[in-house]
Every structure is written in structure tokens, then in C-alpha cells.
Amino acid sequence: AHILVYHLSLVDIISMIKHAVNEEAELLSPEDRVDRAINKIIEKWDLNAEQKQWLGYIREHLVENLTIDEDDLEYMPVFERHGGLGKAKKVFGEELTEILKTINKTIAA
Numbered sequence: 001a002h003i004l005v006y007h008l009s010l011v012d013i014i015s016m017i018k019h020a021v022n023e024e025a026e027l028l029s030p031e032d033r034v035d036r037a038i039n040k041i042i043e044k045w046d047l048n049a050e051q052k053q054w055l056g057y058i059r060e061h062l063v064e065n066l067t068i069d070e071d072d073l074e075y076m077p078v079f080e081r082h083g084g085l086g087k088a089k090k091v092f093g094e095e096l097t098e099i100l101k102t103i104n105k106t107i108a109a
Contacts, residue, residue: 034062037106041099054091057082058103066107068100 028036038059041047047055057078061068074085089096 030063030066033066033107034059037062037103040106041102044102045095045099050091054082054088062103062107067104069104070097070100 038055041055042052045051058068061072061076061078065072070085070088073079073088079085079088083090092099
């Protein structure tokens with residue numbers, strides 16, 4: 001239906017629900033919604049190259065799942081291959097929890 005009416009091939013479930021309630025709500029693909037969240041992190045935090053690389057792993061996970069928590073960093077293959085939760089904590093330090101919270105909040109917004 002979204003392809004025929006709005007010329008969008010894939011719309012995320014969050015957009016569908018918001019659009020059903022308010023037709024003026026923007027329809028986004030999962031990639032668009034995730035990219036907005038990732039860009040918010042890039043704007044808010046001064047990240048180094050390794051942190052940006054990890055944001056790429058996080059983005060890959062989010063496009064498929066639209067949510068992330070610390071358990072995902074421990075068990076999901078995309079993170080496990082790169083050192084898992086322990087490595088993520090070393091890369092982001094104390095900011096990891098706040099970054100994940102901001103990503104989830106932005107995706108849901």
C-alpha cells in the first residue's frame with residue numbers, strides 16, 4: 001500500500017503507526033529512522049574514529065531491529081565479532097549507557 005500511495009518501498013512500523021494516527025506524520029524507512037538517531041549521536045558527542053566505527057556496527061544492528069541494549073552488545077554476532085559488550089564499554093566508556101538511551105529514544109520519537 002505504501003508503495004502505491006506514497007511511492008515508498010519500505011516503511012518502518014513506527015512510521016506506519018504514527019501515520020495512521022496523524023496523516024501528516026512523516027513516513028520513514030528503517031534506514032532513515034536509524035540514520036537520524038546515529039546523526040544525533042554524532043552531533044551530540046565528539047567521537048573518535050573507533051567510536052564512529054562502532055556506531056557503524058550499531059547502525060547495522062538497528063536497521064534490522066530498531067532497538068538496542070547492552071545485552072545486544074554482548075550476544076549479537078555483529079558486536080560479538082568485534083569484542084562484544086566489554087569492547088564497547090572500553091570504546092565508549094561511561095557514555096555507553098547514555099548513547100544507547102539516546103539512540104532508542106530518538107528512534108522511537
